[in-house]
Amino acid sequence: MQVKEAIELRRAVKHYDPTHQMTEQEVEQLMSLALLSPTAFNIQNWRFVLVRDPELRKQVRAVSWDQAQVTDASLLVVLTADLNSWNQDPARYWKNAPQPVQDFLVPAIDQYYRGHAQVQRDEAMRSCGMAAMTLMLAAKEMGYDSCPMDGFDFDAVGKLINLPDDHVVAMFVAIGKGTKEAYPRGGQLPMDDVVITNTFN
Ligand SMILES: Cc1cc2nc3c(=O)[nH]c(=O)nc-3n(C[C@H](O)[C@H](O)[C@H](O)COP(=O)(O)O)c2cc1C
Numbered sequence: 001m002q003v004k005e006a007i008e009l010r011r012a013v014k015h016y017d018p019t020h021q022m023t024e025q026e027v028e029q030l031m032s033l034a035l036l037s038p039t040a041f042n043i044q045n046w047r048f049v050l051v052r053d054p055e056l057r058k059q060v061r062a063v064s065w066d067q068a069q070v071t072d073a074s075l076l077v078v079l080t081a082d083l084n085s086w087n088q089d090p091a092r093y094w095k096n097a098p099q100p101v102q103d104f105l106v107p108a109i110d111q112y113y114r115g116h117a118q119v120q121r122d123e124a125m126r127s128c129g130m131a132a133m134t135l136m137l138a139a140k141e142m143g144y145d146s147c148p149m150d151g152f153d154f155d156a157v158g159k160l161i162n163l164p165d166d167h168v169v170a171m172f173v174a175i176g177k178g179t180k181e182a183y184p185r186g187g188q189l190p191m192d193d194v195v196i197t198n199t200f201n
Pocket of ligand 1: 010011012013014147148149150151152171182185
């Protein structure tokens with residue numbers, strides 16, 4: 001499947017076959033593609049929680065407006081991020097780079113993030129958003145549907161997955177065999193409304 005086709009065919013699908021199981025190889029393939037998503041300074045701050053315990057899925061659904069995707073999709077990925085990944089042996093993010101690149105980038109990571117809580121959080125959301133899209137497009141190519149989600153109680157989900165204090169939850173991506181097509185597209189804005197050339201006025 002071409003990327004263009006995957007982008008055009010991906011829709012937020014709400015109904016899934018609850019009996020379908022993905023193989024371990026498929027899960028591995030999806031996650032290994034997600035791990036190629038870009039992150040600023042390559043800090044790879046996402047932490048993907050695969051909620052595989054059916055009982056835990058039910059509990060997550062109960063704090064997610066009872067949305068059926070949460071339990072019925074084959075895979076529920078809770079995209080979280082470690083707000084402190086910039087400070088955890090950052091040399092490992094550039095271990096394969098030439099020495100001059102390492103010498104420049106590793107201290108730059110510290111300068112960019114230290115003391116900047118808003119930047120740490122913004123980067124967490126950016127990284128998870130990118131990874132979510134990677135997951136959804138890869139899923140489409142593999143014959144699966146998906147649904148991005150933030151309709152849930154973030155604190156309650158954090159408690160259910162034992163989220164560490166220095167991590168944040170960004171969103172879910174539910175992935176599985178869709179049983180009903182997505183609703184018709186809600187209505188796309190005209191390009192002129194959303195594409196600005198150079199400056200706003
Ligand atoms: C960050 C985010 C959160 C969303 N949360 C939910 C959700 O909780 N439940 C749901 O059914 N759809 C959710 N959606 C799906 C959107 O409603 C859907 O993407 C949008 O209507 C456009 O439709 P499309 O993805 O099929 O093109 C979410 C989408 C995004 C990007």
